[in-house]
Amino acid sequence: MAPPLRTPIFPDKVALMKATVPAAMITAPGSGQGKSMVTAALARLHRNAGRKVRVFKHGPDYLDPMVLEVASGQPVYQLHPWMTGEDECRWRLVEAAQDADLILVEGSMGLFDGDPSSADLAKLMGIPALPVIDARGMAQTFGAVALGLSKFDSALPIYQVIANRIGSPRHGAMLRESLPEGISLLGAIPRNEAMSLPNRHLGLVQAGELGDLEQRLDSAAGVLAEAGLDGLPLPVTLEAAPPESPPPLLEGVRIAIARDAALSFIYRANLDLLQAMGAKLSFFSPLTDSALPDADALWLPGGYPELHGATLAGNRPMLEAIRNHYSAGKPMLAECGGLMTCVDELADHDGEIHNLLGIIPGRASMAGRLQALGLQSLNAEQGQLRGHTYHHSRLETDWHPLARTRKVAGAEAEPVYCRNGLVASYFHGYFPSAPELVAEIFRGQAIRPLTDKEPDHA
Structure with a gap:
């Protein structure tokens, strides 16, 4: 359903x-x-x-x-x-x-x-x-x-x-x-x-x-x-009352989704929505697989990449496959742990450095305490994607964000980086809150952020 x-x-x-x-x-x-x-x-x-x-x-x-x-x-x-x-x-x-x-x-x-x-x-x-x-x-x-x-x-x-x-x-x-x-x-x-x-x-x-x-x-x-x-x-x-079905905005779009011990933070409702909009879903393991499934778009969800840095870094065929997907300008969503996987270097809890995808220049480093927590939204012309942030790492990069999420109280929060089809942030989105925006992300359309008006948090 x-x-x-x-x-x-x-x-x-x-x-x-x-x-x-x-x-x-x-x-x-x-x-x-x-x-x-x-x-x-x-x-x-x-x-x-x-x-x-x-x-x-x-x-x-x-x-x-x-x-x-x-x-x-x-x-x-x-x-x-x-x-x-x-x-x-x-x-x-x-x-x-x-x-x-x-x-x-x-x-x-x-x-x-x-x-x-x-x-x-x-x-x-x-x-x-x-x-x-x-x-x-x-x-x-x-x-x-x-x-x-x-x-x-x-x-x-x-x-x-x-x-x-x-x-x-x-x-x-x-x-x-x-x-x-x-x-x-x-x-x-x-x-x-x-x-x-x-x-x-x-x-x-x-x-x-x-x-x-x-x-x-x-x-x-x-x-x-x-x-x-x-x-x-x-x-x-x-x-x-029963809900209306969402429009088929992703009809025939093939989305490959990372899912293993390193990247696994996925809401069932997000998968349901993608399928309800017509997407064809497949899953792969960044830890053990050597190639991506045939896909038009890629989703790297959150998880624990810091616990598996050496294995991720050592799976060179998979890293190369994801880099090729990005280089081709294909849509790619990276949330929290997925964002951390996209950087040049990941410093784990022990300070060990792991060379990862190298798509986003810079380093993600595990911190000694919680860096961000709370409900937030990404506000764009295509809709208000609601969700949250919760992470113990910090990112150093010279990329400039296209947008920032907003806390429920209205203050700016997590950077959202958008380049060559990639949308990456520490923010975790709840897809059913903004089906049109989610569809455009996975179709590679540009996010059009709202910057001059406060979001409606009613």
Whole structure:
């Protein structure tokens, strides 16, 4: 099915899609409480019970959805009232609810953090929030935290909470007794190695790098079952109008997409949109393949090139193939890690220098701390491409950007370099927000940036 546009135009008499399904927003008071693994374990628990589980992720994120897809066995899409648009949020949930037995939405950061926050999405969708609260070092204060979350916004229903990382059954009983009237304890999860996954500087280790992920998830599901978390949340009724299909702006265009351990940050919705506009997609590995698929355009998405610099640099046939594609003036999009792959030199965390594509003069160097984070947009005459940035490296180059993205607050942010068919930036775009602009990028048409007016961030 074709993905929706960010603000689709609906026919006057279109029939609304409607469905009722158990659903919950898995959230927390803040990051680090364990909500990602709890969401994945819940998905696996109910999947193992024979239910079809659909999981969604609030906001921009590539790594959590990889794990959630393995856990649920179903595709995972982003929901974000600003980045994907409110209409798309509604439609994706209703479409999933047509045959799902359970819908889970994993929040981001703390429940009320960000604008729009996980709480904003829950209210928009009419889904209750289910906070996961790390109970280590906590007793009766657990009830105060739960009460505060439930009272902070009266429009957001919170009926249950989950206690995570408890020390003993008695500890769990104390937590249950501390809860105020109207809030119950869905379950108390003991401290257990099964409830953790390895991390690195951008978040979770990629699902494809964890050879024992299936076993980890089954073990985590078992922990939740023993904690009494095998019940379904309350059902909610969802409704939305179906979207219009995007125009066939990429009919017959062949797009080769890098996808391996080095470059893998790809939204499913982006692939859906390209196909819905008529593009023919193929995939290749910059690490192991020696040639590109036959293609009119090339996409180098984000990822971890800094972890694979020596292998990328050593695959000379692939580097030469990509250089030839660029030299021929064929369209090429390079996002974040893809941008880093395009430079002369990449300096990794250990300071080792790797000679890469040499398309963009200069060096990308890993920094000791986060260099940029947040929602942004690329504003052009062809549309406003919404997305985000999140990187730990910095780029030194004498190329001058054609445009800059803008933060939600309006300030200029990431440079966007455009030359000889290449569009390169640290910015990650959510393609359905601007189908026309995306189509022109992959057809090699020039971006026409808006520089004299502020973007509409409504």
